[in-house]
Amino acid sequence: MTIMNRKSLQVSIYIANLNWITYFDRVFALRDAGELAENATAYVSLEPCNHFGRTPPCSEALIKAKVKKVVVGMVDPNPIVASRGVAKLRDAGIDVTVVEEELCKKLNEAWIHQMLTGKPFVTLRYSLTIDGGLSDDLGEESTEAGGYYSRLLQEHDAVVLSSKSLQKYPLPESREPNSNQPLYIIISKHPNPVINIPNHTQELGSNVIIVADKETGVGSEQGIETLILDKVNLTTILESLKGRGLCSLLLDLRGGFDDFEDILNGVEGNLVQKLVVEVLPVWSETKQDAAAIKSISQRAGLKNFEPKKEGKSVLLEGYL
Amino acid sequence: MTIMNRKSLQVSIYIANLNWITYFDRVFALRDAGELAENATAYVSLEPCNHFGRTPPCSEALIKAKVKKVVVGMVDPNPIVASRGVAKLRDAGIDVTVVEEELCKKLNEAWIHQMLTGKPFVTLRYSLTIDGGLSDDLGEESTEAGGYYSRLLQEHDAVVLSSKSLQKYPLPESREPNSNQPLYIIISKHPNPVINIPNHTQELGSNVIIVADKETGVGSEQGIETLILDKVNLTTILESLKGRGLCSLLLDLRGGFDDFEDILNGVEGNLVQKLVVEVLPVWSETKQDAAAIKSISQRAGLKNFEPKKEGKSVLLEGYL
Known part of the structure; x- marks a missing residue:
């Protein structure tokens, strides 16, 4: 994890290899960032989840960390997440933007395929x-x-x-x-x-x-x-x-x-x-x-x- | 031939197909342009020749037409021309620039090969x-x-x-x-x-x-x-x-x-x-x-x- 500066906190860095491990990283990233995350912008390659899986929900973690803005690469194709992560963040008053959806889909292609087909x-x-x-x-x-x-x-x-x-x-x-x-x-x-x-x-x-x-x-x-x-x-x-x-x-x-x-x-x-x-x-x-x-x-x-x-x-x- | 405007006279347009015929075109272009060529800029994909071939030398024609500037795509690989065209123009007080040499070499590749190998x-x-x-x-x-x-x-x-x-x-x-x-x-x-x-x-x-x-x-x-x-x-x-x-x-x-x-x-x-x-x-x-x-x-x-x-x-x- 790299904390670029207070205003630009890169939560998920290794997007080319994105898989479940990144979910861990994301929560750990926020934990490591501590107070630096407050009012910062978080960049995530995939929509933060809103359910308990191997870790507590990432959306919850982002809200607790008091980030100001979240830039999302792509909406999660997992039906359990399905835009609920974005909705949850917005409800908490966080500014959410989804960008570069096609590029992120390509970066996440293996993960998406595995998610949808098993x-x-x-x-x-x-x-x-x-x-x-x-x-x-x-x-x-x-x-x-x-x-x-x-x-x-x-x-x-x-x-x-x-x-x-x-x-x-x-x-x-x-x-x-x-x-x-x-x-x-x-x-x-x-x-x-x-x-x-x-x-x-x-x-x-x-x-x-x-x-x-x-x-x-x-x-x-x-x-x-x-x-x-x-x-x-x-x-x-x-x-x-x-x-x-x-x-x-x-x-x-x-x-x-x-x-x-x-x-x-x-x-x-x-x-x-x-x-x-x-x-x-x-x-x-x-x-x-x-x-x-x-x-x-x-x-x-x-x-x-x-x-x-x-x-x-x-x-x-x-x-x- | 297209006369773009008085200041920018495109003498040789069809550079992708450049061969001897363009030499004719070049002289004809200047003939057609008439007084419009005076003080204009002429763009040529290949250095103007300085010898009598099928037509009178192009360099001569450009000087007579009183162009102000000549932009040359590439120097002629023909040993008879060999930079003499550029020299002749410069001697006559015309501003000569050689540009995009590599690109023009590619456009003229067939002609250059034929010239050098027969x-x-x-x-x-x-x-x-x-x-x-x-x-x-x-x-x-x-x-x-x-x-x-x-x-x-x-x-x-x-x-x-x-x-x-x-x-x-x-x-x-x-x-x-x-x-x-x-x-x-x-x-x-x-x-x-x-x-x-x-x-x-x-x-x-x-x-x-x-x-x-x-x-x-x-x-x-x-x-x-x-x-x-x-x-x-x-x-x-x-x-x-x-x-x-x-x-x-x-x-x-x-x-x-x-x-x-x-x-x-x-x-x-x-x-x-x-x-x-x-x-x-x-x-x-x-x-x-x-x-x-x-x-x-x-x-x-x-x-x-x-x-x-x-x-x-x-x-x-x-x-x-």
Whole structure:
């Protein structure tokens, strides 16, 4: 929490990662601010709640703290809150403005999806060459702090990787300052593969889960948590990880695309919400078989399809 | 030519299509402007020449017209001109400013390339789906006035098409206001194909050339100019059209990609300068064989790779 000055109190700072934890922060922020909050303006990315959940209602806390004005990013899509937080504040004589609703909806997209559907927000990421080849490569700038790949790892609670990719690359890590690394879900679909978990990964210990089918059943001997499923696909993975409270999941299509064939059926099953494609400014070197990705026969087009320059590459984003 | 007002005389307006014809325009512009040019500011996208070519030197004409100031987009890369035009104007007491050099270089890229190499500037265009499939489709907005495809047809002197594409689509036309349509070069590589030239194309008459190899040799019976080559590839096409003074050529990879296989060797042979790729926000419907395009094994990456939103699609541009 940063108290900018008496007149401008930033209650919720980390809006890109907004989830329940921010509710705690919001109450704690006001607690820490103490008397400084009086007559200050509070900026919140999401409408303050008006009900008892894990903490006392935030609207109550704001009223008690005697803030003068509350700037709200977006109204809460949670039917329990549903504009009641804003109404409560106004009733208490606080000046409330709702701003940048569309931008805040985008920042909160994973949380909103999870709130409305009860399922994690799933993003599918892959790289293409300029001639339409599927590629394992990432642009140099992409993995650095501020790069899209580093940000994706920060923004998602978990990342699904192919076990084969770990034979080629180190476990990917977010380079954002003070970033929490995601939970690594490693798909191992082939009978008796040598899963070459680097030492580095073992240090992470509990942040790695290997998902394998019955025939494979490896990993546990390496002291890594292993989940044995009848079928390894997106439905079974989401179902078995339900208890972990994952709000967002990144499917990172690098290395061993065949590991992903069944996972990608999740696109058809409406389990994937967002697509992030890095287009590299190069021609294919190896004629990588793009069968896995070509198997997607989704008929609907992407919505809000937008490009962005990202280092030497171009980043394409769209919604399914 | 538009005379904006006495103080601001726009001599060369159509800078996107700048070529020798603009030299004529420039002299004619001054002739038409007459006394209005006196003490006016002339805007030119390219340094005025200082030598006798097809017309008397432009610098001379500007001095005679008694303009007060000349704003020059870029210095002429032609070694015969080489800053001498600017020097001549300054000697005559005219205020000369060179502005927006990079932007004007881009606008004049085809002309500069032709000037420095003696070969036409060649642009390769194709469409990709979001899963890396080669597609025949164009975004709806792309072909309308102001759309990139309509602009490409306007900006290039000639467009190379597959004969097969004409069986599926009408002959593409630029929708830009007052646009000259390009010369259509139609590749017909297969023995005895039925070239279904629409009536509309026949009306265009002399603007269509069919390029075929010895075994094919069709088209002439339809009253259309036909060029029979030993081998149909980019080198032989450029060589045989040398006399036509083409400054720029668009390779439009729609329909019948196999017609283009030999043409695309031109990428390896450094005969292609620019790449324009439309990425459609859809998944592949037919699993189009992208063998033609995948056959490009150019090792160097693209330079100045930039994206742009284009209707519902994304346009990627880069230089080889």
